[in-house]
Amino acid sequence: MPEQESAESRGCTAPGTPGPWAAVFDDERTAAVRALELEFGELFTHVRRLFAENADRLSPGMLPGAYKVFTTIARRGEITLSALAETLHSDKGQISRTVRELEELQLVQRTPDPADGRSSLLSATPDGIRRLDAVRAPRENSLLNALESWHVDDIRELTRLLHALSASEAPD
Known part of the structure; x- marks a missing residue:
C-alpha cells in the first residue's frame, strides 16, 4: 500500500493553525476589503448627495x-411608526418627529390600524407620491444608463453578492 502523503508534506498544518500562506492570504484579503471599503465610501457619498x-x-x-x-x-x-423605526434602525421619537414634519408637508397621512386600535398606519399621500415621482424622474434611468454596457449576468452576480453581504452571509 503506497504511503499516504502527510498534511505537513503538502504544506498544510493542523486545523486552526495558520499555514505558510496565511500571511499572504490575510494581506491580500485585508487589501481587498480595504479597497472595497473605499469604493463603498465613494458610493455612499454619491447616494447621500x-x-x-x-x-x-x-x-x-x-x-x-x-x-x-x-x-x-x-x-x-402602509407601515406603523414602530415598524418604521425598526426598519430604519432609528429612535422612535426621532422618527415620530420626522413623520409629523412629513404630515405638515402633506406628504404622509395616518389612518387607524385595524389590527391595533392604539396604533396608526402611515402611508404616503397621493400628492406625496406624485411629488416623489416628479423628483425621481430626472434620474430615473441613471442606474440603467450606468449599467448599459454591463452584461446582464454581471448585474445579476453583483445583485447576488450585495444581497449576501447585506444579509451577512457567505455567497453561494
Whole structure:
C-alpha cells in the first residue's frame, strides 16, 4: 500500500493553525476589503448627495434623513411608526418627529390600524407620491444608463453578492 502523503508534506498544518500562506492570504484579503471599503465610501457619498438633492427638490430645506423616512413609507405602502423605526434602525421619537414634519408637508397621512386600535398606519399621500415621482424622474434611468454596457449576468452576480453581504452571509 503506497504511503499516504502527510498534511505537513503538502504544506498544510493542523486545523486552526495558520499555514505558510496565511500571511499572504490575510494581506491580500485585508487589501481587498480595504479597497472595497473605499469604493463603498465613494458610493455612499454619491447616494447621500442624490438623497440631499432629491430631498431639496421634494421640499426646499428638507433633510436627507426625512427624505429617507418618506421614501421608506412610500415603498412600504402602509407601515406603523414602530415598524418604521425598526426598519430604519432609528429612535422612535426621532422618527415620530420626522413623520409629523412629513404630515405638515402633506406628504404622509395616518389612518387607524385595524389590527391595533392604539396604533396608526402611515402611508404616503397621493400628492406625496406624485411629488416623489416628479423628483425621481430626472434620474430615473441613471442606474440603467450606468449599467448599459454591463452584461446582464454581471448585474445579476453583483445583485447576488450585495444581497449576501447585506444579509451577512457567505455567497453561494
